[in-house]
Amino acid sequence: MKLAKSFIVFFLLLLPVRMEAADFVLVVNKKNPLESMDRSDVKKIFLGKKTFWPDGQGIDVVLLAEGEVHQIFAYDILNKSPRQLTLYWKQELFSGTGVPPKQLPDNKSVKAAVASNPQAIGYVDILQFDESVKKIKLD
Amino acid sequence: MRLINTIRKKVWFCVNVAFLGFIVATGFALYSNYQQQIHLTHIRDFDFHLAMRSNELLNLFVIQKNYYKESFLFGSSDSASRGNALCEKIRTDIEAIIKIKRSLHRLPVDRVESLGLLQKKYHEYVEQATELYPLLAQGNDPEDYIEALQLLAAAQTEIQNDLEYFSGFYRQHFSNNVTTLMRMTNRNSAVLAVFFVLLLVTMSLVVNWAAKRTLITPLTHIKEAVRAFGRGQRSFPALEDMNDKDDIGELGVAIRTMTKDLVNSTVSKAYVDSVFHNMNDSLIVTSNNFLICSVNRATLDLLGYKDDELIGHHVNKVLSEFFCGGAESEGDDIDAELAFQLCSNAEKIFLTRDGYEIPMLLSVSLLNDGENAAQGLVYVAKDITERKKAEQKLEQMALYDFLTGLPNRMTFNDRLEQTLKQAHRKGQQAGLMFLDLDRFKEINDTMGHDSGDALLQNVAKWLSSCVRESDTVARLGGDEFAVILANLYEPQDVVNTAERILAAFVEPVIYEGKEIFSSLSIGIALYPLDARNSVDLLKNADMAMYQAKQNGGNNYSFFSGKINPRLTGSSNSPSELSEVVKM
Incomplete structure (x- = not known):
């Protein structure tokens, strides 16, 4: 119990530091009507378990290339390390249950991809956010 | 099968x-x-x-x-x-x-x-x-x-x-x-x-059926047959159809044959019982100590007992004059004691229930079955009452006169001998009367033998009534009679007797409505006065009778050889001749 408590305290201390150091923001196309999403829904979407928007349109997932923001996103939303996420998608690919999402090299290309595709969803460094895409709040 | x-x-x-x-x-x-x-x-x-x-x-x-x-x-x-x-x-x-x-x-x-x-x-x-x-x-x-x-x-x-x-x-x-x-x-x-x-x-x-059919049933039949044989049955229908080719059947046939052979060669108990009970002679079986084991029906009928009144009782209940053997010592020699009882055709007396005596011809033999010691005695007895009566009759006929029942000549001789011997021994006198009917032949011829016989019977009766009990009246034959007067005190007694006799003849004998009158002549001889032995005495009495006949009959006469003086002339007076036949 003691150990668990100390772990919780550790994470509580750790999180604000990280968020201060580097953070991401979830983005969609401006045509997308959604304003906010559940964390669990986001997780489902990024693990390929949920592939349709509520209006029936398919979801195109866009990932950011390896880097601090991707790592934070993977830990924070998917509870996985980036490597685990890669393996996860390889498994999905091997068993034929899913196709790994596209991984774009930088924030700029991600913003471009989301801005150009009404069905897309992605994330970018919070500092690189601009009005070309729409920010989604996390509940 | x-x-x-x-x-x-x-x-x-x-x-x-x-x-x-x-x-x-x-x-x-x-x-x-x-x-x-x-x-x-x-x-x-x-x-x-x-x-x-x-x-x-x-x-x-x-x-x-x-x-x-x-x-x-x-x-x-x-x-x-x-x-x-x-x-x-x-x-x-x-x-x-x-x-x-x-x-x-x-x-x-x-x-x-x-x-x-x-x-x-x-x-x-x-x-x-x-x-x-x-x-x-x-x-x-x-x-x-x-x-x-x-x-x-x-x-x-x-x-x-x-x-x-x-x-x-x-x-x-x-x-x-x-x-x-x-x-x-x-x-x-x-x-x-x-x-x-x-x-x-x-x-x-199947096994049960086979066992029952082939083993148990035949054996049961045999068992029942053997039991029935023990009870006396002699024919066994169950054994009749047995097959002698079969082991058990062979046994059945053997038993059947055996029973037939036994029936042929031995007697059954029923047969023995039948013989035992149906024989006319009396049969009693006793144990070693003379207790009656069994009696046959003839015995019971004869003695008037029921069988439970005899069985178990001592044999002396029926056998009078029962004597134990000489072996008095604690029965250590039973056989000797039994042997003492043995007899063959002995005349014994059986006692009836009412106390009568029955003469029996008794044979006693040992009861034994071969080698073993005797188990008792067998009494076989025949009722000889009838024979005894016949014997007595024969004796009567030999010693007494048939017609009158008086002693005959033989008996008379014997009695005379005895009387004389006694008189001699005691120094007494005795008298002898010789009597002969007068004209008896005439009566016989004219009136028939039946009348003569009736007359003789009457004479015998009269004579017997005229003498003492101790005197003997005998018929010597024909119309001759004799009277022995024993223990005579004096000659007058003889005279009295003679006169009583003569007086008795006054009455006629009535036979078939006819009166027969008769008289007789009496000759008297005295012992030891007239003769010393019986022959002489009789002869002398005969002579005296003859004398009386000479004197006309209906009279008595003493022997004249040595006439007693006191009697001389007093007795010879002839009586009147009575009418012999009165029609």
Whole structure:
């Protein structure tokens, strides 16, 4: 119990530091009507378990290339390390249950991809956010 | 049944029936086991193999898939080649299963076809997989092969599903067959149990029937026949139809023959009892100590007893003058004591219940059965009352006159002798009268012999009434009588007697309405005065009678040789002759 408590305290201390150091923001196309999403829904979407928007349109997932923001996103939303996420998608690919999402090299290309595709969803460094895409709040 | 004639064969028959039952039961059990064996063999050779092989195939496929997965996820070429190495094995297994299935004609063909389809699918899958996965393992970007990978994954899933289906199906099939076999085994067990029980009952009934028919019934007949024989029965219908070719039948026939022989050669108790009870002579059987054991009916009738009044009592209850033997000493010599009782045709007296004496001719013999000591005595007695009477009659006839009942001449001589001897011994006198009827011949001739006899009987009566008890009146023959007067005090007594006699003759004898008058002449001789012996005395009395007849009859006369002076002339006065016959 003691150990668990100390772990919780550790994470509580750790999180604000990280968020201060580097953070991401979830983005969609401006045509997308959604304003906010559940964390669990986001997780489902990024693990390929949920592939349709509520209006029936398919979801195109866009990932950011390896880097601090991707790592934070993977830990924070998917509870996985980036490597685990890669393996996860390889498994999905091997068993034929899913196709790994596209991984774009930088924030700029991600913003471009989301801005150009009404069905897309992605994330970018919070500092690189601009009005070309729409920010989604996390509940 | 005719053939089964010895006890050995009968027992073997029963044993063989039981054995036959055992063989049949064993046969059924063997057949049942054989059926199960066929099923088990089938299950082992086909169902079990199919289940095992299909399961193994599934496992191999999964292993192969995992090798490929490993190689894909971690870029391990080693795993990819291991996966490739399993291809051949999996192909062989599929072929083996198809071969087994083909040999099973009873399975539906479509399953074999779907197996062929699976084989084809796997073949295509393997062709691509063996190329693609090693390639990816070597570090090629999977992005370039996404389409191929997806096809492969789809084929993989399809094949795995198929394999799982087959594996499950065959496992189920195996399980079902085993369950069926178990059910069949249970059913067989139940059927066999029922069959065994029925067989046991049938065999028991057959053995029981055979034993009863061939052993027990004949033996029972024999047993009952022997018991009946003991009770006295002499014919045994149950034994009549016995067959002497048969062991037990032979026994029955032997018993039948034996009883017939016994009937012919020995007497039955009933026969002895019949003889015992129906014999006219009296028969008494006693024990060693003279207690009556049995008496026959003749004895009971004769003595007026009931049998329980005699049985157990001492024999002296009926036998008077019973004497114990000389052996007084504590019966240490029973045989001697018994022997003392033995007799043959002895005259003994039996006592009746009412105390009468019955003369019996008794024979006593020992009761023994051969070598053993005597067990008692047998008294055989004949009632001789009638014979005794006859003997007395004969004696009467020899010593007494038939017509008058008076002593005859022989008796007279004897009495005279006795009287004279007594008189001599005591120094007494005795007198003898010799009497003769006057003109008896005349009466006899004119009136008939019956009248004469009646007259003589009357004379005898008169004479007897005229003398003392101690005197003897005798008929010497014809119309001659004599009177012995014993113990005579004085001669006057003789005179008185003579005159009494003569006076008695005054009365006539009435016979058939006719009066017969008679008289007689009396001659008197005295002892020891007139003679010293009987012959002389009689002769002298005769002479005196003759003298009286000379004097005209109806008179008495003393012997004249030595006439007593006192009597001389006083007695010779002749009486008037009475009329002999008065019509």
